[in-house]
Amino acid sequence: MAVSVETSAETPVEPMPESAPKTAPGVRVGGLSVVYKTPAGELPAIAGIDLELRPGTITGVVGESGSGKSTLALSLLNAVQPPGRIAAGSVEIDGLGDVVGLRGEELRKARGRHIGYVFQAAQNSLNPLKTVGKQLLDLGRSHGVSDLRALVREAKELLGRMGLDGARVLDSHQHELSGGMRQRVGIMLALVLNAHLVVLDEPTTALDMITQATILRIIREVHEERGLTTMVITHDLGVVAEVADRLAVMYGGRVVEQGPTHEVLATPRHPYTRGLLGAIPRLVGDIDEARALPGRPPTLGTVPREGCVFRERCALRMDVCETVEPPTVADGPRLVACHAVEAGGAVREESA
Amino acid sequence: MTVIARRLAGHLARGLVMVLVVTSISFVIIRNIPGDPIAARYEKLIEQGMSPEQAERATAVLYGFMPKGNLWQQYLDYMSGLFRLDLGESLMTPGAQVTDVLFEATKWTVLPVLVGTLLSFLIGIMMGVYAAIKRSGRLGDILAVSGSLLHGIPQYVLALLLGALFTTLIPILPSGGTADIMFEPGFNLGYIGSLIEHAALPVLTYALASYGGWILAMKSSVVTVLGDDFILAAELRGMKRSIVFRYIARNAILPLFTILALSLGLLFGGAIFIERIFNYPGLGLMLIDSITNRDFALMGGAFLLITIAIIVANIVADMLYTVIDPRVRSGEEAGR
Ligand SMILES: Nc1ncnc2c1ncn2[C@@H]1O[C@H](COP(=O)(O)OP(=O)(O)O)[C@@H](O)[C@H]1O
Ligand code: SF4
Numbered sequence: 001m002a003v004s005v006e007t008s009a010e011t012p013v014e015p016m017p018e019s020a021p022k023t024a025p026g027v028r029v030g031g032l033s034v035v036y037k038t039p040a041g042e043l044p045a046i047a048g049i050d051l052e053l054r055p056g057t058i059t060g061v062v063g064e065s066g067s068g069k070s071t072l073a074l075s076l077l078n079a080v081q082p083p084g085r086i087a088a089g090s091v092e093i094d095g096l097g098d099v100v101g102l103r104g105e106e107l108r109k110a111r112g113r114h115i116g117y118v119f120q121a122a123q124n125s126l127n128p129l130k131t132v133g134k135q136l137l138d139l140g141r142s143h144g145v146s147d148l149r150a151l152v153r154e155a156k157e158l159l160g161r162m163g164l165d166g167a168r169v170l171d172s173h174q175h176e177l178s179g180g181m182r183q184r185v186g187i188m189l190a191l192v193l194n195a196h197l198v199v200l201d202e203p204t205t206a207l208d209m210i211t212q213a214t215i216l217r218i219i220r221e222v223h224e225e226r227g228l229t230t231m232v233i234t235h236d237l238g239v240v241a242e243v244a245d246r247l248a249v250m251y252g253g254r255v256v257e258q259g260p261t262h263e264v265l266a267t268p269r270h271p272y273t274r275g276l277l278g279a280i281p282r283l284v285g286d287i288d289e290a291r292a293l294p295g296r297p298p299t300l301g302t303v304p305r306e307g308c309v310f311r312e313r314c315a316l317r318m319d320v321c322e323t324v325e326p327p328t329v330a331d332g333p334r335l336v337a338c339h340a341v342e343a344g345g346a347v348r349e350e351s352a
Numbered sequence: 353m354t355v356i357a358r359r360l361a362g363h364l365a366r367g368l369v370m371v372l373v374v375t376s377i378s379f380v381i382i383r384n385i386p387g388d389p390i391a392a393r394y395e396k397l398i399e400q401g402m403s404p405e406q407a408e409r410a411t412a413v414l415y416g417f418m419p420k421g422n423l424w425q426q427y428l429d430y431m432s433g434l435f436r437l438d439l440g441e442s443l444m445t446p447g448a449q450v451t452d453v454l455f456e457a458t459k460w461t462v463l464p465v466l467v468g469t470l471l472s473f474l475i476g477i478m479m480g481v482y483a484a485i486k487r488s489g490r491l492g493d494i495l496a497v498s499g500s501l502l503h504g505i506p507q508y509v510l511a512l513l514l515g516a517l518f519t520t521l522i523p524i525l526p527s528g529g530t531a532d533i534m535f536e537p538g539f540n541l542g543y544i545g546s547l548i549e550h551a552a553l554p555v556l557t558y559a560l561a562s563y564g565g566w567i568l569a570m571k572s573s574v575v576t577v578l579g580d581d582f583i584l585a586a587e588l589r590g591m592k593r594s595i596v597f598r599y600i601a602r603n604a605i606l607p608l609f610t611i612l613a614l615s616l617g618l619l620f621g622g623a624i625f626i627e628r629i630f631n632y633p634g635l636g637l638m639l640i641d642s643i644t645n646r647d648f649a650l651m652g653g654a655f656l657l658i659t660i661a662i663i664v665a666n667i668v669a670d671m672l673y674t675v676i677d678p679r680v681r682s683g684e685e686a687g688r
């Protein structure tokens with residue numbers, strides 16, 4: 001009797017990670033701020049970001065270097081590295097809850113198993129002393145995978161799809177692989193445990209154009225086959241145009257514009273987005289080389305404390321931009337944070 | 353495996369050449385040390401109360417043990433002896449083969465050096481890992497600072513301090529010799545206990561002298577590895593802490609193996625001072641004795657052995673690296 005009472009009392013409280021659904025999770029980032037400790041005190045790298053990753057979509061995040069993309073990505077795993085820390089906000093992931101509150105083993109198990117992550121420096125993401133295969137087994141053991149043979153088969157298949165000889169790669173050490181091969185190994189390791197939220201931080205930077213296209217196609221395929229929720233961070237608007245359903249444009253630690261990719265690219269509203277697109281004749285190109293956009297992006301120390309973070313480079317700058325941070329205003333599926341953009345969607349007055 | 357074997361063969365060949373070169377150089381140097389051994393022996397015999405004639409005859413007999421002919425002839429004799437592992441006879445202990453004397457003395461150097469160094473290596477790297485992980489805490493600081501302090505004390509100063517402390521201030525340890533003569537050498541408790549007692553001071557000196565260095569080296573190595581991308585990547589993949597720890601430890605310890613092997617070789621040289629201070633009859637003390645007595649054959653043998661020890665240490669260091677580090681294993685191949 002007593003036993004049955006106890007069991008029934010326990011039933012609703014399932015152990016957390018195992019209970020996470022194996023379907024595309026939704027992710028809601030709310031009011032997220034991350035600060036880094038610097039000699040000048042703690043400075044925000046991202047400030048009050050609201051962003052939703054809808055279940056089953058690929059969200060692209062673009063922005064110049066230093067706009068806070070990697071910091072945002074790491075926050076999704078509650079993995080902001082010292083001297084940084086999450087100062088405020090939440091990251092709600094379906095099946096995991098608010099990961100900002102996760103600690104210790106719970107957090108570890110969520111990483112890898114539920115959230116696959118491709119590290120920005122994927123070329124150096126392997127232990128130089130062990131073969132890829134051994135590290136794959138370490139990964140499997142870390143997450144209690146019982147059928148390690150199946151894991152290896154899965155890994156070979158993923159590598160094969162990305163144009164690599166799986167058996168040979170698994171038998172190689174990092175130094176025997178080229179930068180592009182390492183990056184693909186990084187992608188394989190993020191997908192092999194069948195995580196349903198996948199975060200890729202500049203997954204194709206080390207690759208040539210053709211390989212890059214292949215990899216993006218595969219990311220897209222795997223995403224659809226498995227029903228993932230995916231976030232792809234990139235420098236490259238071409239990449240976004242190719243894979244992302246939705247697009248978030250970051251500047252100075254804020255998401256200044258977001259919406260369906262084709263809409264944002266076709267009719268950019270925020271002056272920054274328009275500058276980016278105007279600066280890049282083709283849709284393929286590196287944002288950092290966008291010459292037509294005058295000035296340089298701010299660094300931690302030079303991000304304005306009040307007003308609009310983009311105003312130094314903005315042609316539409318107004319008095320209110322000096323003092324009041326523009327609120328994010330929704331217009332249908334679009335979200336834009338700019339004083340010059342009317343709720344109706346048109347840009348107030350002329351363009352410079 | 354073949355790569356490793358090929359590498360080893362190369363090392364051995366180079367090592368052999370080194371031995372020949374060093375032996376030749378030390379042969380020339382030794383024969384040119386001021387102070388004629390015959391004169392030295394002659395005077396010593398007179399001191400011992402012999403008449404000049406007696407002394408002269410005695411030294412002539414002794415001279416007979418020395419290789420005859422000019423320097424070149426002596427050199428050829430010596431080198432050909434070397435290949436037969438015949439280094440001549442010791443002057444100090446007439447009738448004894450240099451190789452036997454050397455062998456006897458060497459084990460009294462090798463054991464304490466090995467035990468002392470390995471002990472401090474093991475403890476030092478563990479403390480170093482701890483100091484690295486807790487580097488922002490007080491205990492980490494204390495470890496690091498104590499490491500720096502210890503590291504800064506010269507080995508012989510440490511030996512003198514330890515000697516003064518444990519043989520004079522708190523006289524709990526004996527000094528001099530390898531064991532009390534009252535014990536029958538062999539596998540019995542009394543003898544072994546006495547062995548350990550007598551070896552304690554040299555071992556402690558070797559251990560303490562290198563301990564600080566290990567802490568510092570391991571700490572900085574771990575800190576470097578902790579900053580490597582692949583450690584963060586492993587954590588972001590949710591690797592178990594024990595596995596991540598192994599990744600860190602194995603990568604961090606790698607460069608230290610080289611230092612370990614090298615320092616073992618160098619300690620052979622350092623043993624000269626330590627054994628002198630503790631009057632411990634190892635290779636170092638024997639070398640000093642052979643110099644005072646102008647025992648050329650023994651001196652040359654001792655130099656040779658120290659040289660070989662350092663060369664072997666170098667080879668071991670490199671081979672360890674080759675076996676452990678896959679980058680070296682195949683990188684060297686590609687480089688050729
Ligand atoms: N460890 C750190 N210490 C101090 N500042 C950092 C650190 N990491 C990132 N930052 C700063 O945070 C801001 C955002 O960086 P990051 O998220 O890497 O941007 P992105 O990925 O878009 O290039 C940058 O200004 C960067 O200089
Ligand atoms: S808020 Fe003002 S400064 Fe900022 S982008 Fe809009 S118009 Fe330009």
Ligand SMILES: [Mg+2]
Nearest residue numbers: 069070071120
């Ligand atoms: Mg980045």
